[in-house]
Amino acid sequence: MNDKFEPLIIGFTCNWCSYRAADSAGLGRLKYPPNIRLIRLMCSGRIDTTFVLQAFANGADAVLISGCHPGDCHYVEQNYKAQSRFLLMRRLIAQMGIEPQRLQLLWASAAEGTIFAAEVTRMVEEIRKLGPLNWKSSQQLTVNSKQLAAAEVAA
């Protein structure tokens, strides 16, 4: 159905582990699909729900949050905060009608370029199967008088 659909994924990676994992995947000439656009944060704990919602509202099909393994955070324990936020965000987006798989969390150390590349590849395929998100902004939420909501129910 979506043969030509190329998902757009925004990836938030931490400076110390997962961005370097992506770097080492590059250095190692590992191939992974170009569907992910990486944004480097100093720490996964910097992830703000605003960033994730902004990505979805502006056309991203999925968001990946990636940080150091538990216990390895450069800032001691901020990746645990990222984890709690991620778990709560997933519940929130599910209520908004966004499939929870569209938001994923990945722990990847600087040495795990292979894991990073494999996980991104897997995620792209998973989102490709889900199809595009096409989130509507309020500008598109205008009412067409031919599609009157209440009239539809009465009919």
Place this chain on the structure above:
Amino acid sequence: MSKPKFAMYWAAACGGCEIAVLNTHEKILDVDANFDVVFWPVAMDAKYKDVEAMEDKSILLTLFNGAIRNDENEHIAHLLRRKSQILVAFGACATQGGIPGLANLSNTKSIIDTAFSTISTDNPFDTLPMTRFDAPEGELTIPTLYPAVKSLNQVVPVDYYMPGCPPESHQIAAVIDLVVQVLQGKAQLPPTGAVIGAGNSSVCEECTRTRNEKKIVKFARIQDFKPDPNICLLEQGILCCGSATRSGCGAVCPKAAVPCVGCYGATEDSPDHGARLLNAVASVIDSRDPNEVEKILDGIPDPAGMFYRFGMPGSLLRASKAAWSSEQ
């Protein structure tokens, strides 16, 4: 010289904003002394056609409360925008969508089913609202529900925002004072787009409770236990929205042992109130084990309703897929 004209209108609202204006007590006499009230459906008789007959920009100040829920609301928003020099989004519903904005979590059909077909509703003939009906006397129409509620600034340009559910009466009095002083040439209006009648910080700043480090292992509700009267409510596991909510109310709720529900909306420069609340709440969870975090999160049964109680239409996502897909 005739007095400048004043109007107040309610769209999708509960009427609490009007009560808050009346709650300014004798200050309301200042409104009457300085303004000619030309349109205020709650307080006086006036028809839409009277407003339509007015000259454009002839009303100096319009306080518009309520969200945009149907085509009548939007029509009057456009009309009052055209007739007014200063249009103020008054109260949480007009600024951010407010409580009616929670409809954006459901599709229109399920809202109508809930209102007309649930067990608590006596509706023996399954009567449902119709937007038009051909009666022998002619065609009758009623306003049409929109699939998603909007805030006022999503349909017309707004000059000022006055948050709160409702705006606190002392803040309304202060704004009336300011406008009167502007009329007398003693003060200047704030820049267009400003939030008026509110603070620039968070509710926590005005709260008198003692704050320590927050480590939550269980979320609870105020009916479940007796909270300590002097310690931060969030610290005690009660979901208080104060940390991400704009100040201005004087922290009346947390001072009375009731958690802040976030009616003053997002703090300065925050693009999404609920997102910031979510950040704050998730960050105080004291667990490193994802399974345990999930169990703690079960204590927040309705995150979207909680974090966006007053601001779903004004948020980044604006409406759930269920709501906007009822368009199709």
